[in-house]
Amino acid sequence: xxxxxxxxxxxxxxxxxxxxxxxxxxxxxxxxxxxxxxxxxxxxxxxxxxxxxxxxxxxxxxxxxxxxxxxxxxxxxxxxxxxxxxxxxxxxxxxxxxxxxxxxxxxxxxxxxxxxxxxxxxxxxxxxxxxxxxxxxxxxxxxxxxxxxxxxxxxxxxxxxxxxxxxxxxxxxxxxxxxxxxxx
Amino acid sequence: xxxxxxxxxxxxxxxxxxxxxxxxxxxxxxxxxxxxxxxxxxxxxxxxxxxxxxxxxxxxxxxxxxxxxxxx
Numbered sequence: 161x162x163x164x165x166x167x168x169x170x171x172x173x174x175x176x177x178x179x180x181x182x183x184x185x186x187x188x189x190x191x192x193x194x195x196x197x198x199x200x201x202x203x204x205x206x207x208x209x210x211x212x213x214x215x216x217x218x219x220x221x222x223x224x225x226x227x228x229x230x231x232x233x234x235x236x237x238x239x240x241x242x243x244x245x246x247x248x249x250x251x252x253x254x255x256x257x258x259x260x261x262x263x264x265x266x267x268x269x270x271x272x273x274x275x276x277x278x279x280x281x282x283x284x285x286x287x288x289x290x291x292x293x294x295x296x297x298x299x300x301x302x303x304x305x306x307x308x309x310x311x312x313x314x315x316x317x318x319x320x321x322x323x324x325x326x327x328x329x330x331x332x333x334x335x336x337x338x339x340x341x342x343x344x
Numbered sequence: 345x346x347x348x349x350x351x352x353x354x355x356x357x358x359x360x361x362x363x364x365x366x367x368x369x370x371x372x373x374x375x376x377x378x379x380x381x382x383x384x385x386x387x388x389x390x391x392x393x394x395x396x397x398x399x400x401x402x403x404x405x406x407x408x409x410x411x412x413x414x415x416x
Binding site: 208211212214215216217218282283284285290293296297 | 352353354355356357359360362363364367381390391394395
């Protein structure tokens with residue numbers, strides 16, 4: 161195999177940006193959030209941004225992965241997974257949007273309780289309310305297939321209205337199509 | 345004209361509630377929004393610019409901000 165001559169820097173022409181969107185589809189722009197964290201404060205920030213983006217008419221997708229996916233387990237679903245390790249992982253962390261913990265100042269739930277109380281007092285919507293409003297405004301929450309496999313989560317364990325589970329390449333495809341990436 | 349009473353609500357609720365109301369409206373209809381969040385003045389300007397729905401009336405009275413926006 162012979163290698164091509166290394167290009168001369170001064171002669172380097174601007175590299176054309178490849179058009180990666182599938183044939184027949186045009187880049188849509190918009191916002192593509194990765195929600196990786198399951199912490200209350202980051203979940204809240206993600207839901208504020210997602211619902212506001214929906215309100216601004218920005219096409220918005222939220223790729224939900226790792227600890228973030230625990231937030232999307234339906235209320236009432238407690239132990240998830242098929243094998244003992246997956247079940248134990250779910251037992252050690254209470255899933256669902258109503259049971260997020262603060263990464264700091266959690267104090268056995270005292271911190272989140274005060275946060276929720278303050279939020280009500282100051283007219284701030286809860287993460288659960290914002291999530292519902294975001295969905296109503298067309299924001300799509302998309303579960304990570306790999307996380308579902310690893311934690312043994314089924315689509316039936318997750319809240320209604322979520323997108324089809326996909327992988328990192330699909331998320332990066334949104335970014336290649338012009339969506340602005342955001343990692344939370 | 346529909347009124348969205350967002351008095352006492354904090355970011356991002358005034359914008360989100362307005363967007364929900366606008367979504368259900370027909371083109372040409374107007375929505376009146378009442379808000380007490382001082383951030384809503386800049387927020388509604390940004391929302392109007394992004395969505396293309398113009399603010400046709402705006403006033404402030406005793407800490408209550410009033411906006412009228414028309415759906416394009």
